[in-house]
Amino acid sequence: MANQYVDIDTLKFLLYKVHNLEEVLQQSKYEDYDKDSIELLLNSVKEFSDKELYPYFREMDENPAHFKDGEIVVHPQVRKYMKAGGEMGFISGGFPYEDGGMQLPSMVINASAFIQDAANNHLPGYIGLTVGSAELITHFGNKELNETYVPKMLEGTWGGTMCLTEPQAGSSLSDIITSATPDGDAYKIHGQKIFISGGDYQGAENIVHLVLARVKGAPAGTKGISLFVVPKNRPDKNGTLTPNDVQTVADFEKMGQRGYCTTHLFFGDKEDCKGWLVGEENKGLKYMFLMMNGARIAVGRGAAAIASAAYQASLNYANERAQGRKLTSTGKKDANEEQTLIINHPDVRRMLLLQKVVTEGSLSLVFLAAKYHDLSQSHADKEEREKYNLLLEIMTPVVKTYPSEMGRIAVDNGLQILGGYGFCSDYVLQQYFRDIRISALYEGTTGIQSQDLLGRKITMHNGKALQLLSEEITNSIKASMAHTALAPHAKKLAEKLELTQKVLKSLMGYAMKGDYERFLADATPFMEFFSNIVLGWVWLGIAEEAQNALLTGSKENSMEFYENKIHAMRFYFKYELPKTNGLAEILMDNQDLTVGTNETIFK
């Protein structure tokens, strides 16, 4: 049977071979797991997703979450999924044993979540945010908060959210004005939050909001923000729940991901909303951002997963739809011939191959970041942990952004393959096209990620993270140079690494002169340039592993499977990597066209 939403063989090849999961499983933290146990787990996730996620994907779009009589109505599958997620360990999977978790590596958690995201991207967010908010409590909350909230969250009985955005504070979190006033052992919370994913839904026993707010008298800006646990319903010692004056006032209607509710919440309208401080006052944003790497990787993974599902859907269509004929050597077509399947048209193949390199490259990137995460947490050697942490830091904005931006283009190509049908609701491509559009906005827009990459990550510790990444890339280049089939691509990648240095030298000139605005003005084209080269490295890595498998005669996949990976790498190097030529020219052009002008340039 054709794959419906994920190519599980490729997923496993990337996880086990290209990124060598066993290297992570060898760390003592993960000693209870081996490849066989992970294999069983992933197979059960796939089976679950086939049955409980994929079949509800279309109807969650057609019957979107909506606000009615003070509540948000969601598809019944939401509660079923939360419960199953608790039972199957989707929520607790990554937590340490002492917090009631399964202590699985992030690589495995991401593999499992990718399958679920690809099957139905409207559902996993409910669990993702419950995980994120429970993590904030286990990392920074006191014993009482842990005992009161975490078990119920990990079992899927209570949902969790992250409440950051306010109407006047979106990308600019320093402008948060939700207030917290000390009140006995707790604080009185007052303010409104918007864009709260999974913020409330009919029948939820409780929702635990992790809320950024400002304690009266705190300093302006990001240094005056604190973090609070603010439940929808306050539990007393006996577990009895009392409403906590958290009012749901609306659900945002959206273009896509419509089964995943996005709420507008009002805290303390009746002056009876209590919040409990997490950690210390004024450190809330710091805590939140310590959890942000995971959230950003999750967004990139979700985008990669949507691109995966769109790729499979358009590939299946291209394998079934007959239209047109192949050109003969006279440049004409023979109308008496039968129509050919559209997969035989070079332009359709180009679009499919683009989808393939973006999808598989993005998933490989996600596993890479997850591996950095795991080794930064579990490696026996402190220096190695620091090294992996820096690698994770520099890769995070890329993992968030590349799949979100290029995944959207991949899905767009998938839709195009269907012709007019791609635009019609009868086919699923238009839903993927709408759904994936959120990824470049969630958890820091592409502009924000790009400023993080160039303004913070590239320069951090005097460029140490970039240096470590360059070493990793250089090691891959050396390894690939040994294979005749890969050497030209390895050489090309080495040139691009040099080009990166040249571009950065040119940009750094502005920072040295104190012109930070100009330094960061083209951060977004820089992100496109940098991530394109990173993906070249990712694809060279995939091809090298495939080449090794061919040389050793690996039987895990067919010879064709491995050859196709090398073919895809070549496609990436031919059709994608050359974009960096133009981007480098843009980045090294010293004209000021977006700074040093004023808003009247649009008159």
Next chain:
Amino acid sequence: MANQYVDIDTLKFLLYKVHNLEEVLQQSKYEDYDKDSIELLLNSVKEFSDKELYPYFREMDENPAHFKDGEIVVHPQVRKYMKAGGEMGFISGGFPYEDGGMQLPSMVINASAFIQDAANNHLPGYIGLTVGSAELITHFGNKELNETYVPKMLEGTWGGTMCLTEPQAGSSLSDIITSATPDGDAYKIHGQKIFISGGDYQGAENIVHLVLARVKGAPAGTKGISLFVVPKNRPDKNGTLTPNDVQTVADFEKMGQRGYCTTHLFFGDKEDCKGWLVGEENKGLKYMFLMMNGARIAVGRGAAAIASAAYQASLNYANERAQGRKLTSTGKKDANEEQTLIINHPDVRRMLLLQKVVTEGSLSLVFLAAKYHDLSQSHADKEEREKYNLLLEIMTPVVKTYPSEMGRIAVDNGLQILGGYGFCSDYVLQQYFRDIRISALYEGTTGIQSQDLLGRKITMHNGKALQLLSEEITNSIKASMAHTALAPHAKKLAEKLELTQKVLKSLMGYAMKGDYERFLADATPFMEFFSNIVLGWVWLGIAEEAQNALLTGSKENSMEFYENKIHAMRFYFKYELPKTNGLAEILMDNQDLTVGTNETIFK
């Protein structure tokens, strides 16, 4: 007041100055018009669009056209618009006096339609297809068909459609199987047509379908297709209407442009559907394609217009939304400062300028093609008419494709400027994002246009069309070289023209060897390459006119207006033109990655 959907000053500058409408008005065909009369006409179109089109744009999306009880329910504004379009000459505008038209130049028709498209892209198609189908009758139909159908169509009482696509014949029109059997003075029509825009709607007195069908015994392929007038209701000599067995069986639900119905029609289910031959048998596709240039320009214009409306909407948002602060020279922000308008962030300016160059460049391209059309029809000199006809031929696929492809990216950037709000139904950007997605599919997909450009237009008459276009571009380069401010850009464009020759020489190698499949395999990247350079020329032309206006101290617009056009040209040359570097590398790479492989490469 801020512009809501169109920058009318720019439209007029492009129409009157950059493309010198008066050169066309000097032709004897258009001698009844002068600039003043056109100015009055355009102002009335703008006023009409403000009142009758723009206010209904959101509700036509929210209450889409839909099939109910055998009919298609559309927004009541559809019939009102058809009637007004008849009265105001929107339908008859371009027709010659002898057909009851106003004999307006295509440049003016396109200016008028652009304003309407930008105000509400769900409506003008109803008129556009009525125009197209009436044109087929006036050009190729006999006197009786003309007298029976055209007057009712031009007055907006009867709608018109073009019926090409069938379930098995989309991009491949040679596979049409709808049949026509001679039956007295007419033919019996039998078959089904899909994706018929404006194909039927509640309360329409009559719909006149121009149907491609195959007369029994006709040759296979495109040479056996004939064109028929098939009305929904047959009029007798007295004008009494009798149902003609044209059954509406469904309306396609779509992701966007939801107010514009897209129907599935069944002709002759009860063996009582009559059609009247237009012109001669087996020449139907030829007739259809003689009208296709206009239809393709209309699609490009519509895309440019959606991009225009999205640009104005995101520009207005960027001028009102405060978020974040400017970076200081230490690279930090001062949290005590007030938030700045987002238009002051360089990344937002970059996205706005991208929208501006795509939108205004696309509109300029549309006027250029319309001017070629007008001069090809009206110039006193036959050789000049032929020259303009060839220029129109080569430009048509570009005018269809560039706004459709880059307009989509422009709208995407517009949505991004709004952050999370861009994804929400409360704001209009998500609607433009959905609406514009159809443009790359309508009237021949981007892949089809690209094959038309490279496989037909570039090579036609031994490359004559390309040679003429190169001369036009070279003339612009020479003119711009005279201005110090423009000379560097003129020089850059000359380099790109040389690069085009180099790329084409490389591609032609495959055609010479008879490897047409490989020759056309990268037609789509070639389209991107070629149209990007054409747009560089378009922008150089705009900048030259602006520079002349500055030098002569023109008072028609502010000095700032002209300076901003030159600024936008610089932006195009800095941020867009360099893409051609990478595209040239792709196009000259001789690896075969999409041809010479088989469909198992996706395994």
